[in-house]
Amino acid sequence: MKKYLYLLVFIFSVAFTNAQTKVNNTLKQGELMKVPLLEKFNLPGRNLPKLLIKAYCEGLIQGYYPLQVDSPCSYHKFMKQFGFGKTQAIPSADEFTDIQCPISFCNDLNSPILEQFQHSYEIIQNKRFDKNTSKEVYDIKYVRLIYVKEKGDLMFDLFGPVFKYEDVIALTREDFKIMNPKNNAANFTFKQYFEGRMFHGYLIQTSLLKGKDPDPKKNKEKDMWQQ
Numbered sequence: 617m618k619k620y621l622y623l624l625v626f627i628f629s630v631a632f633t634n635a636q637t638k639v640n641n642t643l644k645q646g647e648l649m650k651v652p653l654l655e656k657f658n659l660p661g662r663n664l665p666k667l668l669i670k671a672y673c674e675g676l677i678q679g680y681y682p683l684q685v686d687s688p689c690s691y692h693k694f695m696k697q698f699g700f701g702k703t704q705a706i707p708s709a710d711e712f713t714d715i716q717c718p719i720s721f722c723n724d725l726n727s728p729i730l731e732q733f734q735h736s737y738e739i740i741q742n743k744r745f746d747k748n749t750s751k752e753v754y755d756i757k758y759v760r761l762i763y764v765k766e767k768g769d770l771m772f773d774l775f776g777p778v779f780k781y782e783d784v785i786a787l788t789r790e791d792f793k794i795m796n797p798k799n800n801a802a803n804f805t806f807k808q809y810f811e812g813r814m815f816h817g818y819l820i821q822t823s824l825l826k827g828k829d830p831d832p833k834k835n836k837e838k839d840m841w842q843q
Contacts, residue, residue: 646757647743651817652736658815660795664806665733665761667792668779673722677783681840682760682775689840694777697841698763733776735764739810739817756781756810775841785810 653662671677672691681689740758745751761776785807793803794814804814 646740647754648820649739649741649817650736650762650820651739651815653734654736655816660797661809661815662734664794664809665737665776666730667787668759668761668784669730669733670722671787671792672777672779676789677779677787679777679779682778684840685758685778687840689777698774698776732764732766733761736762736773738762738820739781754813759784781810 651658651661653659653664668677672679672694675691679689679691679694681687738760739756740760741754741756743752743754746753758778758781760778763774763776764771765774785805788805788807793805794809796803804812809815
């Protein structure tokens with residue numbers, strides 16, 4: 617009887633490990649695509665980063681660290697990372713009651729702060745073959761914002777927060793829509809925009825996320841943002 621139980625435990629352990637490895641391999645084989653928002657074809661989606669940050673500010677969507685996508689990052693820590701000053705999400709959280717929050721930030725999409733996020737964004741996706749349609753399809757997993765830092769004549773990218781695709785397409789409020797250049801009375805939801813592939817991007821690498829997991833012994837928040 618004991619041998620039988622041990623055998624069951626062993627089989628279950630192997631099956632669990634294989635399943636976990638399969639999931640991890642699927643993620644590692646994902647594609648990282650950069651979408652330049654200054655290109656003419658992508659201009660209708662140029663407000664996408666602003667809208668996601670607005671939803672993030674209002675507490676409607678959870679953001680995650682770019683190098684550790686399983687770790688939630690509060691809006692307050694995101695703002696602190698990019699040196700935007702002391703801010704908090706709407707509605708105000710108890711732990712930040714002593715911090716002055718510019719309510720206009722969540723509502724004002726013309727803030728110069730947000731312009732640095734409007735150059736590009738990234739999507740992390742898996743490519744698979746759909747037997748029903750007999751063609752390759754893409755399953756988007758994450759949307760990652762990119763912050764452009766200017767230093768003298770140089771410009772370089774910094775990783776911004778990561779959002780889960782399933783959370784992004786759940787934002788259906790009227791003010792969270794992508795401009796329809798042909799009919800502004802029928803703008804696109806995030807789901808229509810992404811599933812209709814209304815953007816043009818460039819494959820920049822084939823791993824899930826750039827960089828490696830931060831050293832847990834260091835436990836430094838900056839290691840969760842940038843290498």
